[in-house]
Amino acid sequence: MARLDPHSYADDTHPRTKTFDWQASVDFAKRVLEAEITLHFAAPASGGPLDLDTRGLHIEAVQDAKGGALAYTLHAADPILGSRLEISVPAGAPSVRIRYRTSPDASALQWLTPEQTLGKQHPYLFSQCQAIHARSILPCQDTPSIRQTYTASLSVPASLRAVMAAAPVAHEVRGDRSVERFEMPQPIPPYLFAFAVGNLASKDLSPRSRVWAEPAQLEAAAWEFEHVEDHLRAAEALFGPYDWDRFDLLVMPPSFPYGGMENPRLTFLTPSLLAGDRSLVNVVAHELAHSWTGNLVTNSTAEHFWLNEGFTVFAERRILEALEGPEMATLHAAIGHQKLQQTFELFAARPELTKLRTQLTGVDPDDAFSIVPYEKGYLFLKALEAAAGRSAFDGLLTKWLGAHRFGAVTTDDFVTLVEREEPGLLARVDAKAWIDSPGLPANYPKPESARLGAVLALAGRVPTAAETKGWGATEWVLYLEAMPRPSSLAICEELDKTYALTKATNPEVLVSWLTLACESGDANVLPRVEELLGQTGRMKYLKPLYRALAGRAETKPLAQSLFAKLRDQYHPIAQQVVSSLLK
């Protein structure tokens, strides 16, 4: 018996799921899915146990392919992993079928009332499975090391649409219900299983891309993401053919906990990207880049998350460089570097979580999550690119993607490939320190440029109008993130009086400003902070603001009272993460 993943009960001596068929009926009144799943094995079972991951599922029946009952045990829940569903599978069995019901507080799902949506007329339901939440939707081997294809059939109220990170194949209306069928032909890790149900409409952006949104937001979304085909072409020029057929976008409700989620064929995006100036489309570039780094070549467990995210930030900034020039890519890298330094301070008590390769047994991935795998992983790849030269490094990247296409990888797989293709390169950048030591090695490639230096030189004082001439959101975020914390109340007051930052419409600028002001004890911004925390559920915004409020004695009670009031409108993942940081 050998567990494949510290966050899964999947065992490499058990039958391996190759594909599954999932039927579910969405019950908005009870906030549950009534469902049945048939797991088809890669080879007939040899006879013995099959351990599946579940969380909060009410199991009604477990059967063989002919409908005969199979013995099973649903073990007590582990606080991080959920409950092991142990099934006795007879020798020769090709599949198992499980009928079950999800729990109203399934950790992957957020159920929204009509009032919590933009249109206020219809309910909404969406999923977020990364890293280990798919098991709250369906019993499965919930580890990226077992990739699975699937078919799905979703029964929803006829007034709503269901969309899925899969290929739609049929849509039938039957009275007051409609049944939408999907197929996912490419094998995916379970964390990329995703769907949404709501009052949705779509608009084509290119032959292989459309945007879905609530009707009132569709035109704004289509304008913001109009140039998605340029991103696709730039990415294919860099990384090779796009393997997923469609690259559709779904603009989520404001409570969506992340900036984006790279669900294949249907990327989920926070509505906070609809800035009206296309200044935040780097997130689309990031999610698109995952089509190669993360979705095609996938970390085998969360302990190698940097293989997903460090590579994707590197790829995102190469797309940005191709479309907007090296200066913009460098500015984004500089913001990431600033936030990385802040994160090292936040993780001072848990430096082991700032290694690239982590040990996460007994650690909840959502609690370990930070930008370290993103930005430290990016800097490590930049160090390799600088040492090898861009052409040689691009050759490495091509070989990496080709060698592990539709596969699951570990850090050792990357080390082995680089050592084989470019002997000595890893030693030249002290790869061991990057991978297995906390923080950054002394020789790391700090993002630098003239424009960047000019912005950073202003940190600590209020810039003049002349000095900020031509600044966009990126320069303002970089300046605000580089400001000493706490800054003086005099500086905060002058900044806001001069530049009306509390009225900023760009969410990145607004949150960087409000966080600085809260960390500096500037009570003038508190009404806007309270308003914003009620308008978004994106953890990138919730975490720094709640942490800033909780970090000062005079505003800690406000952090707690606000969270008590607002928590139900946040996704279950955000509720758990913010609750942990307020402890």
Ligand SMILES: CC/C=C\C/C=C\C[C@@H](O)/C=C/C=C/C=C\[C@@H](O)CCCC(=O)O
């Ligand atoms: C050391 C790493 C430990 C765990 C990593 C594995 C999974 C973390 C889990 O919490 C899932 C994260 C999902 C992230 C989805 C989107 C992000 O890439 C975007 C985050 C930033 C943003 O909101 O823009």
Ligand SMILES: [Zn+2]
């Ligand atoms: Zn990502």
